[in-house]
Amino acid sequence: MPAGPLDNTPASPGYDTDVLIAGSGPAGGSMALLLATYGVRVKMITKYGQLADTPRAHITNQRTVEVFRDLGIEHLLQREATPWELMSNTTYCTSLAGQELGRVPSWGTNPRRHADYLLASPCTMVDAPQTIVEPILVSQAQARGAKVRFDTEYLGHEQDADGVTTTARDRLTGTEHTVRSRYVVGADGARSKVAEDLGLPFEGPGAVAGALSIVFEADLSRFVAHRPSVLYWMLQPGADEHGVGLGVLRMIKPWTEWMLIWGYDPAAGPPDFTDAFIRDLAVKLVGTDDFEMRVSSRAPWTINHHFATSISKGRVFCAGDAIHRHPPNNGLGSNTSIQDSYNLAWKLAHVIKGLAGPSLLDSYDAERAPVARQVVERANKSIADTGRILEALGLSDTSDPGKLEERLAVLRAPGQDGEKTREAMREAIAYKSYEFNAHGVEHNHRYASGAVDPDGTPMPAFTRDPDLYAQPTTWPGAKLPHAWVTRDGVRVSTLDLGGKGAFTLFTGIGGQVWAQAAAAVSAQLGLDLPVVFIGPGQAYEDPYGTWAGLREIADDGAILVRPDLYVAYRVTSAPASADEATTQLGRALRAVLGR
Numbered sequence: 001m002p003a004g005p006l007d008n009t010p011a012s013p014g015y016d017t018d019v020l021i022a023g024s025g026p027a028g029g030s031m032a033l034l035l036a037t038y039g040v041r042v043k044m045i046t047k048y049g050q051l052a053d054t055p056r057a058h059i060t061n062q063r064t065v066e067v068f069r070d071l072g073i074e075h076l077l078q079r080e081a082t083p084w085e086l087m088s089n090t091t092y093c094t095s096l097a098g099q100e101l102g103r104v105p106s107w108g109t110n111p112r113r114h115a116d117y118l119l120a121s122p123c124t125m126v127d128a129p130q131t132i133v134e135p136i137l138v139s140q141a142q143a144r145g146a147k148v149r150f151d152t153e154y155l156g157h158e159q160d161a162d163g164v165t166t167t168a169r170d171r172l173t174g175t176e177h178t179v180r181s182r183y184v185v186g187a188d189g190a191r192s193k194v195a196e197d198l199g200l201p202f203e204g205p206g207a208v209a210g211a212l213s214i215v216f217e218a219d220l221s222r223f224v225a226h227r228p229s230v231l232y233w234m235l236q237p238g239a240d241e242h243g244v245g246l247g248v249l250r251m252i253k254p255w256t257e258w259m260l261i262w263g264y265d266p267a268a269g270p271p272d273f274t275d276a277f278i279r280d281l282a283v284k285l286v287g288t289d290d291f292e293m294r295v296s297s298r299a300p301w302t303i304n305h306h307f308a309t310s311i312s313k314g315r316v317f318c319a320g321d322a323i324h325r326h327p328p329n330n331g332l333g334s335n336t337s338i339q340d341s342y343n344l345a346w347k348l349a350h351v352i353k354g355l356a357g358p359s360l361l362d363s364y365d366a367e368r369a370p371v372a373r374q375v376v377e378r379a380n381k382s383i384a385d386t387g388r389i390l391e392a393l394g395l396s397d398t399s400d401p402g403k404l405e406e407r408l409a410v411l412r413a414p415g416q417d418g419e420k421t422r423e424a425m426r427e428a429i430a431y432k433s434y435e436f437n438a439h440g441v442e443h444n445h446r447y448a449s450g451a452v453d454p455d456g457t458p459m460p461a462f463t464r465d466p467d468l469y470a471q472p473t474t475w476p477g478a479k480l481p482h483a484w485v486t487r488d489g490v491r492v493s494t495l496d497l498g499g500k501g502a503f504t505l506f507t508g509i510g511g512q513v514w515a516q517a518a519a520a521v522s523a524q525l526g527l528d529l530p531v532v533f534i535g536p537g538q539a540y541e542d543p544y545g546t547w548a549g550l551r552e553i554a555d556d557g558a559i560l561v562r563p564d565l566y567v568a569y570r571v572t573s574a575p576a577s578a579d580e581a582t583t584q585l586g587r588a589l590r591a592v593l594g595r
């Protein structure tokens with residue numbers, strides 16, 4: 001995207017900033033960084049005096065790492081995160097020292113699944129708690145020009161035809177002030193005041209369970225280093241009540257820092273978090289008292305089943321937990337929040353710079369509200385699926401410890417019952433791939449909105465389970481497929497050739513008319529429109545033939561890719577003349593931009 005008219009200029013008369021963001025979590029932090037990168041004046045206010053002080057969301061999927069890559073900061077994340085190979089198991093047991101029930105090879109590390117992940121993205125998955133992710137996002141946002149104000153609480157807003165006036169309180173002095181902006185983004189988390197003020201419609205039962213999170217340091221290497229996992233799930237009496245399905249020990253730092261998760265009844269409220277209570281719980285889940293621990297934080301939180309069916313109103317947009325509230329199962333929390341921002345930021349930038357009509361912003365609701373519903377339903381279903389593990393033992397709950405012990409013993413016993421129970425347990429644990437290998441949930445979104453210009457073809461049917469398997473396509477509304485191509489022999493991802501705040505046109509041999517069309521349309525609309533040629537003898541070569549196998553167009557066809565790397569429009573082959581190509585491309589881009 002070219003430097004817009006507003007870059008490096010003082011605030012336009014009547015505005016303090018272009019976009020005001022409430023909240024500095026994964027949604028707000030990434031929104032601030034993306035907007036600052038795109039050259040938009042942005043101010044982020046956040047309620048507390050610091051970023052996340054507890055690890056919270058941690059599974060960082062390939063889609064999120066792709067956003068970091070597009071922003072040029074993938075290396076900062078990789079430097080601090082726990083690498084993919086240490087995420088390779090999810091272990092079910094009675095305690096770390098106790099009976100192991102089985103493992104799920106996780107997050108695409110199973111050799112059977114690994115290729116699927118490598119084929120879908122140039123990026124790996126990593127484990128990066130919010131204590132790592134937020135400082136990277138926010139410091140980079142500041143370095144690129146975003147203004148950040150801590151200890152500042154969003155109180156309310158009023159919008160009119162030209163902008164939004166937000167009232168905020170400085171929590172250090174108690175004074176209130178107003179901020180006038182063109183747009184507001186409410187990224188203020190699960191108790192979003194912005195969403196409440198907008199009166200966004202929500203569906204779902206709301207709070208469904210309670211969980212305690214206790215972060216502690218303890219060297220537990222001897223129990224875990226031989227079966228590296230991000231999550232160790234404990235089947236014990238009471239572990240299935242409330243909470244996230246079972247008791248959990250979650251790795252924060254291998255293998256010396258942990259988060260313990262245990263359920264509580266939200267109607268009764270959280271129990272008293274005494275040191276003795278915490279120690280007892282930790283000893284129960286580790287399975288021995290032969291370890292030292294130092295507790296660094298303890299907090300109750302609520303597990304929700306709640307999503308907004310409409311996520312914006314006028315000039316105010318909500319993102320992240322403000323619009324989708326769900327359990328951590330499937331690791332979709334901060335990932336989805338960052339994707340919300342990736343979807344909205346380029347649209348705001350284009351509208352603010354006068355490169356798109358305001359109707360482009362309507363596509364945020366059309367594209368991301370269905371995702372909010374999908375992730376909330378998926379994560380809650382994963383809690384329910386954990387019930388299969390109990391069912392495999394022939395139990396409906398763990399209320400009778402004697403019975404539980406008896407059935408666990410059967411898993412190790414000879415005879416028909418043992419054999420049947422073992423088979424059922426293997427199936428129940430393998431089924432958890434829907435939680436730990438749900439690659440399709442992460443990659444298979446197909447947007448339908450004004451920001452996509454359909455080509456009249458039906459959406460390609462999924463050939464494998466769409467929750468488990470990513471299926472690339474260039475069908476308008478799908479994410480640009482990743483393929484390794486080469487420049488001067490050096491490999492580069494197709495995803496690296498687009499993004500960076502701009503639209504990109506992909507074509508190949510015989511597609512010269514598209515280069516002429518792109519130059520003409522770029523001049524007409526006043527935006528950059530780089531053209532990427534892929535093929536033998538072109539700027540980028542396709543020596544593996546992967547791109548040719550994925551692109552679903554002829555050599556001389558064209559694929560118009562949005563700044564968020566989704567396909568906006570495609571044409572199977574080149575028209576007879578550059579004029580015709582210009583007409584086609586200009587019409588499509590105008591339609592997408594709402595101009």
Ligand SMILES: Cc1cc2nc3c(=O)[nH]c(=O)nc-3n(C[C@H](O)[C@H](O)[C@H](O)COP(=O)(O)OP(=O)(O)OC[C@H]3O[C@@H](n4cnc5c(N)ncnc54)[C@H](O)[C@@H]3O)c2cc1C
Pocket residue numbers: 022023024025026027028029045046047048056057058059130152153154155187188189190193213299300301319320321322327328329331332333334335337
């Ligand atoms: C204890 C806990 C454990 C979790 N564990 C996991 C996990 O393991 N995996 C997972 O995927 N998800 C987990 N989650 C959920 C995950 O943290 C969220 O999905 C993710 O943080 C959402 O990002 P967000 O930016 O939308 O909201 P948040 O990260 O909640 O950020 C909200 C921001 O808004 C600010 N704010 C709030 N109110 C105001 C206001 N009025 N004015 C200004 N600023 C305001 C806050 O200070 C904060 O900066 C957990 C959540 C909690 C609470």
